[in-house]
Amino acid sequence: MISEITGEVLYDRIQRHSLLVRVQAISYEIFVPSGIASRLRTTPETERRNPLTFYTIYYIDGGLGGGHLTPKLVGFLDPLDREFFETFTTVPGVGFMRALKCLIRPLNEIAMAIEGGDAAFLKELPFIGAKTSERIITELRGKMAKFALARSEEPLSVEKEPAAALKQEARQVLEQLEYSRAEAMRMVEEIFAKNKNLKTTEEFLRKVFEQLHPS
Numbered sequence: 001m002i003s004e005i006t007g008e009v010l011y012d013r014i015q016r017h018s019l020l021v022r023v024q025a026i027s028y029e030i031f032v033p034s035g036i037a038s039r040l041r042t043t044p045e046t047e048r049r050n051p052l053t054f055y056t057i058y059y060i061d062g063g064l065g066g067g068h069l070t071p072k073l074v075g076f077l078d079p080l081d082r083e084f085f086e087t088f089t090t091v092p093g094v095g096f097m098r099a100l101k102c103l104i105r106p107l108n109e110i111a112m113a114i115e116g117g118d119a120a121f122l123k124e125l126p127f128i129g130a131k132t133s134e135r136i137i138t139e140l141r142g143k144m145a146k147f148a149l150a151r152s153e154e155p156l157s158v159e160k161e162p163a164a165a166l167k168q169e170a171r172q173v174l175e176q177l178e179y180s181r182a183e184a185m186r187m188v189e190e191i192f193a194k195n196k197n198l199k200t201t202e203e204f205l206r207k208v209f210e211q212l213h214p215s
Contacts (some may be wrong), residue, residue, distance in 0.1 A: 002073060005023065007022050008050070009048075010022060012172055014041040016034050016201070017031055017032065017097075021190045031073065032100070033076075034158050035104075036156065038165045041168055054077065055078065056074060056076075057075075058071065061097075061200065076164050079131070080150055081107065087186055088110075092135065098127045104126060105121075107155075107156065108148050108151070110122070111147035114144045115148055122136055126159060167188050170205075173205065174208075191204060
């Protein structure tokens with residue numbers, strides 16, 4: 001069981017839902033909520049802290065039908081966030097990857113909604129429908145008082161990536177593909193200027209491909 005990792009965050013390789021933490025000669029991939037990834041990625045270089053400690057959950061991802069079983073780490077910067085996430089994902093149908101994407105409201109607000117039986121609030125979270133919201137209340141009501149009292153202000157996840165963070169991630173992907181930094185920056189600005197509604201790096205890369213290989 002890996003419950004904590006302290007190491008050097010590779011800031012230039014942070015993705016929307018994951019990052020790398022180097023501990024001596026080993027780099028661990030840690031899946032994180034998008035809000036954590038976004039805040040770390042957009043931290044000015046002069047304010048980037050290292051080493052950082054991540055409070056982690058180790059689990060095996062894979063289907064029951066014989067698919068690949070893959071060990072994964074989910075990480076948080078606060079042990080209370082890890083405890084909430086671990087409790088939240090005990091609800092049947094709320095998997096780890098879904099939970100990473102749906103927690104777009106502050107932790108204490110979600111906990112208060114569960115304690116208050118507010119299914120309408122929970123149903124507005126991404127990937128949480130009417131049946132799942134009722135199931136969350138049934139399973140977790142009476143277990144959320146501690147989290148409802150937390151002084152959390154920022155949500156763990158973000159529904160829409162800020163434009164600056166999305167551009168930075170797009171540039172990093174191009175650099176990983178061995179484009180020079182100057183060339184990557186030029187392509188990012190050019191593509192985003194022509195396509196102002198891009199929401200993901202996948203959409204950006206598709207536009208790059210279409211530009212380089214017009215039909």
